[in-house]
Amino acid sequence: EPEVTQTPSHQVTQMGQEVILRCVPISNHLYFYWYRQILGQKVEFLVSFYNNEISEKSEIFDDQFSVERPDGSNFTLKIRSTKLEDSAMYFCASSDRDQNTGELFFGEGSRLTVL
């Protein structure tokens, strides 16, 4: 069964450092998302991406965040200067909105720890 893959599974970084989280969405999907989940809390929307541009972003997704689809398979989330409060699990998701179920397929997540 096709799946969304994410790397790294865990990253530890110092405050102020840049971090890039990588995702390979399901190959025939056209819609891509990043969500984050602070430990024990709800899953929060960060950004959606379609047709090589951001289609929607939340108030969390400020100037420190950016997304990119550098080639036909990868979808990346960059945090330019990490803060302690950026520590969370970051989930990538993809979907084929044309399908009837509306399902988002989530990757297993990248745990970011900012020290």
Add this chain to the structure above:
Amino acid sequence: GQQVMQIPQYQHVQEGEDFTTYCNSSTTLSNIQWYKQRPGGHPVFLIQLVKSGEVKKQKRLTFQFGEAKKNSSLHITATQTTDVGTYFCAEIQGGSEKLVFGKGMKLTVNP
């Protein structure tokens, strides 16, 4: 922005018991999705409901969308230890790309 509210936030049941969890909104929902997240895992899609009064079943799970499309419920019959996890309801807001999650209902099962 609009957020779906889930009650209860925590539920502890004895294996074999039935239970129901609810998802409520103050405004009409265009649709509702349910996801399950196992401890340490990622959200996994369970179902989407779109029509008023819709009821869908998946084995021991029964999902319902309210007639007014302002609430939804998930009923689990004869809970098993494999049902442990956090159940989220979520909505794709009309005209929007984003799926907005509720705070989730964490289920623990006593064997």
